[in-house]
Amino acid sequence: MLTVTDALNLVAQSALPLPAKRVPLAESLSLKLAEGIVSDIDSPPFDKSMLDGYAVAVHDSSPTRKIVEEVIAGGVPHHAVQPGTTIRVMTGAPMPKGADAVVKIEDTTLLDDSTVQLPEKPTKAGYGIFTRGSSFHQGEEVLPTGKRLRSIDLALLAEVGRGKVQAIPRPRVAVLATGNELVECGKSLAPGQIRNSNSPMLVAALAEVGATAIELGIARDDPSELKAAIEKGLEADVLLVTGGVSAGVMDLVPGILTELGVKEVFHKVRMKPGKPLWFGVREQAAHRTLVFGLPGNPVSTLVSFVLFVRPALAALSGEPFEQSIALRGTLIGSTTHHGGRPTYHPCHLEQALDASLSVRPLPWRGSADLAALTRANGLIVLPAGDYELTVGTAVEVMRL
Numbered sequence: 025m026l027t028v029t030d031a032l033n034l035v036a037q038s039a040l041p042l043p044a045k046r047v048p049l050a051e052s053l054s055l056k057l058a059e060g061i062v063s064d065i066d067s068p069p070f071d072k073s074m075l076d077g078y079a080v081a082v083h084d085s086s087p088t089r090k091i092v093e094e095v096i097a098g099g100v101p102h103h104a105v106q107p108g109t110t111i112r113v114m115t116g117a118p119m120p121k122g123a124d125a126v127v128k129i130e131d132t133t134l135l136d137d138s139t140v141q142l143p144e145k146p147t148k149a150g151y152g153i154f155t156r157g158s159s160f161h162q163g164e165e166v167l168p169t170g171k172r173l174r175s176i177d178l179a180l181l182a183e184v185g186r187g188k189v190q191a192i193p194r195p196r197v198a199v200l201a202t203g204n205e206l207v208e209c210g211k212s213l214a215p216g217q218i219r220n221s222n223s224p225m226l227v228a229a230l231a232e233v234g235a236t237a238i239e240l241g242i243a244r245d246d247p248s249e250l251k252a253a254i255e256k257g258l259e260a261d262v263l264l265v266t267g268g269v270s271a272g273v274m275d276l277v278p279g280i281l282t283e284l285g286v287k288e289v290f291h292k293v294r295m296k297p298g299k300p301l302w303f304g305v306r307e308q309a310a311h312r313t314l315v316f317g318l319p320g321n322p323v324s325t326l327v328s329f330v331l332f333v334r335p336a337l338a339a340l341s342g343e344p345f346e347q348s349i350a351l352r353g354t355l356i357g358s359t360t361h362h363g364g365r366p367t368y369h370p371c372h373l374e375q376a377l378d379a380s381l382s383v384r385p386l387p388w389r390g391s392a393d394l395a396a397l398t399r400a401n402g403l404i405v406l407p408a409g410d411y412e413l414t415v416g417t418a419v420e421v422m423r424l
């Protein structure tokens with residue numbers, strides 16, 4: 025059976041960045057730019073007052089000035105500032121000709137409706153002015169290709185008039201739960217039934233990493249129903265099918281995937297939980313779909329998602345394919361391990377002031393015990409073998 029590392033390498037080979045496309049500004053947050061953004065304007069586009077006050081010429085020493093005009097943000101001055109005169113400007117207003125500084129309104133005294141007294145101390149030239157083009161010039165590259173867009177970057181795109189940008193889009197990920205025993209969350213249970221907990225978990229986990237989830241609901245263990253749902257899911261960039269991938273009589277998923285042209289890359293990985301993980305790729309025309317058959321038990325689904333799907337989604341979005349970071353911690357509770365598969369055991373991690381991690385293994389009843397996982401914020405990576413680990417042992421852990 026494949027090791028986790030070998031299986032990860034196989035997923036990494038297929039998880040290539042999605043082709044870039046034009047994306048509306050409002051949908052571009054956290055996407056990776058696929059073009060350098062060049063400004064269509066000087067910024068600011070005009071010499072602009074940064075204060076509410078009076079536009080003055082600093083070499084003019086007249087103690088009082090005649091106010092010839094008032095310019096608000098969005099307006100334009102119709103006069104120039106001449107010796108003995110001033111123009112009242114509001115923050116954001118274009119500076120009038122003849123002025124080279126702004127005196128704050130709080131530092132002045134209005135003598136009558138059209139006369140203002142200025143402070144004796146002269147203002148410095150340039151004070152209170154954001155000079156045209158002092159941030160950047162028209163034709164300058166303001167955001168480089170490859171940049172992952174943050175909210176402040178969206179502000180800059182808006183400033184330079186870019187309503188659409190060329191970027192690597194968010195991966196579209198279809199989520200399909202399979203199994204006759206499953207009912208949706210709002211329903212009461214008949215004998216033998218359980219609620220579909222995998223779909224809400226995966227949809228939320230996809231939201232956490234900025235992927236777009238396409239929920240396909242529940243398909244019964246019926247070949248034609250499964251086939252129709254899987255066919256729909258293959259239109260996405262990634263299809264996550266949960267359940268039906270182990271060895272049972274109703275484990276139909278791998279066969280149907282193969283029938284629909286998905287090439288199996290691997291089935292089964294030496295890990296606990298998550299052993300029956302299935303991975304394949306369908307190439308059709310220019311469209312590639314990565315397909316993960318996630319084992320049905322919710323903890324197996326989540327661990328497989330964290331280990332395999334999350335790095336694949338990062339790679340599709342243009343980031344490096346990186347495994348969850350392995351950290352070192354020290355056990356503050358003992359634990360035992362049995363069996364030939366490395367186990368990802370739920371734990372509670374606590375970081376001390378010196379950044380060291382204490383690791384408390386949590387009671388856990390296996391891959392269907394999702395309640396135990398709700399109390400965990402990490403997983404201990406326990407190597408294969410039969411052994412006991414005592415308090416104080418150094419272990420490898422991952423954050424959840």
Ligand SMILES: Nc1nc2c(c(=O)[nH]1)N[C@H]1C(S)=C(S)[C@@H](COP(=O)(O)OP(=O)(O)OC[C@H]3O[C@@H](n4cnc5c(N)ncnc54)[C@H](O)[C@@H]3O)O[C@H]1N2
Pocket residue numbers: 201202203205206218219220221222223266267268269270271272275297298299300318319320321322324391392
């Ligand atoms: N003979 C073998 N039996 C099993 C093997 C094996 O290798 N040989 N592997 C076991 C392991 S490990 C796991 S994990 C499970 C995985 O099975 P499947 O992926 O085929 O999943 P199902 O059989 O459909 O379901 C397993 C379990 O999970 C529950 N489930 C399924 N979907 C959901 C959902 N959406 N929400 C909540 N719970 C779900 C389902 O009811 C089952 O109880 O196979 C072992 N067996």
Ligand code: MOO
Pocket residue numbers: 295296297298299300319321324391392
């Ligand atoms: O690998 Mo299964 O996921 O142990 O329960």
